[in-house]
Amino acid sequence: MRGHAWMTCLVILCATVGVRSATAQQAPAGCTSEQRPGAAQTLRCRDGLVIVAEDGAKFTLQSYGGGGVEGVDLQSKAVLVDAPRQKARSRLQVITPQAIAAVRGTKWAVDAQESRTSVLVLNGRVAVRRPGGAGGQVVLGPGEGVDVDPGTGALEVKRWGQPRVDALLARLRQ
Incomplete structure (x- = not known):
């Protein structure tokens, strides 16, 4: 993967929140927004950061003083994040109540649903852990996924079927 400006992966994060309709996220400084x-x-x-949010997604973009977007706090529905390779110490994160997924230079989708967080990687690598660290951390590669519940058990990496991937991408008009 070294030398590639872009890596592609898909991460689906499902959190413990009710699905609520929300208005479009306000574009922060340095970002433009398009929505039909x-x-x-x-x-x-x-x-080069691009974030595609499903209609009705509830999320907040985070910036920790660097001026750019450094994280997405996702509460419901789905977002697709396409991030170019970042500097070594900069790591874009998607955070839900159930999981934190962090990558450098990748593309992934995050879907906040009932009581679990699910993460799937198409290309590239994504580190996934619970906010409190229970169950350790897993690093997913292409085609690997993990379902994160609010428990404390070890996180188990699995292969995902194409129908599950296709269903989320359809919701994001991809």
Whole structure:
């Protein structure tokens, strides 16, 4: 993977929250927003970051002083994140109540649902752990996924079937 400017992966994170309808996220400084009624919202940010949010997704973009987007706090529905390779110490995160997924230079989707967080990687690598660290951390590679529940057991990496991947991408108009 070294030398590639982009890696591609898909991460689905499902959190313990009710599905609620939400208005479009306001574009933060350095980002532009596009949305058509009933369609996914697309945020294009500096440094090549693109975030596509499912219609009704509830999320907040995080910036910790660097000026750019450094994280997505996702509460419901799905987002697709396409992030170019970052500097070694910069790591974009998607955070839900059930899991934290962090990568450098990748593309992934995050879907906040009932009481679990599910993560799937198509290409690249994604580190996944519970917010409190229970069950350790797993690093997923292409085609690997993990379902994270609120428990404390070890996280188990599995292969996902194409129908599960296709269903989420359809919701994001991909």
